[in-house]
Amino acid sequence: MGRPPSNGGPSFRFMQNEVTEMDAILQEHNNTMPAREVLVSLAEKFSESPDRKGNIQVQMKQVWNWFQNRRYAIRAKSNKTPMKLNITPMPRDDLVAARGLSQQVAAPIPGAVPATTPASSAAGAGRATSENSYMEFEAKSARDGAWYDVGTFLSHRYLDKGEPEVLVRFAGFGPDEDEWLNVCRQVRQRSLPCEASECVAVLPGDLILCFQEGKDQALYFDAHVLDAQRRRHDVRGCRCRFLVRYDHDQSESPQSCVPQEIVPLRKICRRPETDYRLLQLHAANDLAANDQKETSVDPSTANAQRVAASALETTQQQQHNSDVAMAVLASQANVSQPVKTL
Known part of the structure; x- marks a missing residue:
């Protein structure tokens, strides 16, 4: 593991043939992360290619990050209902109970607990969860300060100060x-990749997980949104741009030298704490749609009403003309005819 440089050097990019090969492998694994041996083999193969040999050494972590980023993108596209969340926060009661354990030394967890578990098994009383909801975690590596998805929790322990690890x-x-x-400080609920319609939930001041591409590798780091430039969406999706400041270099650089970057939405993963914004937005949109439906008239109904009104008006006019004609005839019948004389 190594921190990517922030000196503005060129970003590492996979070649098109390499991307095609990794896409095929990801499909074979049903969008799950391939085994470490597969990633190492790909890194070695790419490093020995004629275009890279002697120039760029592809690292296994670069391959891993590509798969991770692509899995995030596919997962975001497949989530067709923005209201449906695939992450559920851990109930406070369960968290307190976990921290209240009296063990002071490292103790193995029986069978090792996978980091992706059904949320219903950890949901508290009265909390409604989706049958397909899952609780997933990410952890911040102490070696490079980047965040990675957690595969398994192997063991736990408590330090002298009582802090759990x-x-x-x-x-x-x-x-x-x-x-x-x-x-x-280093384990939390997994950040959420953003769909094109979810850019409204990313606001200045937000903590985000941002994909930073460096010369040698690309990793996910904590960052804060400084500004958001909203743009009209098109067939390509969201075209908004966000000015972000990465957090991992702040302790080493003056505030004016803290690395900043303008990034598209696809490089941003938002925190689950921002879900309430989307819920409020969807609720407001539904309310506005209902109000519009109640106040507006269906076009076909309005046309039928106009036709009926026109027919009624025509009938009334015809009836009026008939009444006038009858009155004229009646008046003529009552007038005495002059006597003809020879």
């Missing part, structure tokens, strides 16, 4: 990359 195996990595991480 967990032994994490990152998704797609082997035992050599396992780390002990602080539960409160």
Whole structure:
């Protein structure tokens, strides 16, 4: 693991033939992360290609990050209902109970707990959850400060100060990359990739997870949104741009030198805490649609009403003309005819 440079150097890019090969492998694995051996083999193969040999050494983590980013993008596109969330926060009661354990030394978790578990098994009383909802986590590596999906929680322990730690195996990595991480500061609910319609939920001041591409590798880092430039969407999706400031270099650089970048929505993963904004937006849109439906008249109904009114007006006019004609005839019948004389 290594932190990508922030010196403005050229970003690492996979070639089109490499992307095609990785796409095929991802489809074969049904959009799940391939085994570490597959990632290592791909990195070695790409490094030995004629275009890269002797120039660029492709790292396994670069391959891993490509798969992770593509899986995020596919998952965002497949989520057709924005209201349906695939992450459920851990109930406070369960969190308190977990922190209240009295064990002070490392204790293995029986069978190792996978990081993706049905949310219904952890949902508190009275909390409604979707049958397909899952609780997923990400963890911040102490080696490079980047965030990775958690594959398995292997063990847990408590430090002298009472702070809980967990032994994490990152998704797609082997035992050599396992780390002990602080539960409160380095483990959290997984960030959510943004759909094109969800750019409205990303606001200045927000904490986000941003995909930073460097010369040697590309990783996910914490960042804050400084500004949002809203643009009209088109067939390509969201065209908005966001000015972000990465957090991982702030301790090493003056505030004026903190790395900033303008990024598209596809590089941003929002925090689950912003879900309420989408819920409010959908509720407001539904209310406006209902109000418009109640106040507007169906076009076909309005046309029928206009035809009926016209027919009624014509009938009334015809009746009026008939009445006038009858009155004239009656008046003529009552007038005495003059007597003809010879």
